Amino acid sequence: MGKLLLVGCGKMGGAMLDGWLARGLVAADIVVAEPVEAIRPRHAGVRVVSSSTEMTETPEIVVLAVKPQSMDETLIDLRRFAGQGSVFLSIAAGKTLGYFAARLGHSAKIVRSMPNTPAAVRQGITVATAAASVTAAEKKRCHELLEAVGQVLWADDEALLDPVTALSGSGPAYVFLLVEAMAAAGEKAGLPADMAMQLARATVAGSGELLRQSKEPASQLRVNVTSPGGTTAAALQVLMAKDGIQPVFDKALAAASNRSKELAG
Structure with a gap:
């Protein structure tokens, strides 16, 4: 070259x-x-x-x-x-x-x-x-x-770069915020702060590596972890409720995508 x-x-x-x-x-x-x-x-x-x-x-x-x-x-x-x-x-x-x-x-x-x-x-x-x-x-x-x-x-289609920016460009910050939120929730549940953060970091990092290596879709990996009537199912009932995590992400990505359009203008 x-x-x-x-x-x-x-x-x-x-x-x-x-x-x-x-x-x-x-x-x-x-x-x-x-x-x-x-x-x-x-x-x-x-x-x-x-x-x-x-x-x-x-x-x-x-x-x-x-x-x-x-x-x-x-x-x-x-x-x-x-x-x-x-x-x-x-x-x-x-x-x-x-x-x-x-x-x-x-x-x-x-x-x-x-x-x-x-x-x-x-x-x-x-x-x-x-x-x-x-x-x-x-x-x-x-x-x-x-x-x-x-x-x-x-x-x-260049217009796709705005939602791309919202999802993957800004996305690492959402994952890091997830770690912060999980650690804070763990601390409120009684864990020492340093242990809660170590557990949250390792859980997110390890899950990401599992997702990278697995041929199964994320939805199936979620099901694999979830025993009927168990602790994970109890948590997912909250996270997957109508007012749970999905509408929050919908609003967040829409805000980021709109801001990307504004910056381009």
Whole structure:
């Protein structure tokens, strides 16, 4: 491949870089533009610059891993690569294909993606969508780059990125909140705080791994744990009631999806 330019090397950008190198991407083919010295990578062979203005070669792919609020300024210099055929792969939440086209040119090759934070341990999932100008081969290259930190799905309809953001993009926070809530409930039931938190963390983490490895659907795994008339059934009667967990999640994801649309506007 040609040069790969990673713009921004925070937590997500750094996780992607680690994943690329672990999968055998040649370090000499990677240039990282990161103005903050404290988070610049120290990988042998990877060229690091403080600004994309120092990049003289035309990269095959530009990975945009900066915060959404920094994107306007970031794209000013990068526009020069759009006319030279570079593909732009964005992981910034809320920034649409139309947003990038307006700043890079309407013929620019743009892939918009929404990863999530388990990418840090290469267990993330990303949904991507591409502009019409992106070829199948270019989509494949972007797929390979995103796959370095987890699963990758593609959506033809960009509008799906809003509920995707609500479900998987924001979803890790919901899981962490679940751990907090379970631990707090355990403490109220009489457990020491540290024991309640350890039990909640291990239960959620272990259940997630079981779900990952199992071929059974989540609904069946739930049934497998639930003995008729037992303790789990008693708890699920509360959680699965009409005013239980489902309507709360419905409202939460709707709020997140609506906010994603607002940010895109």
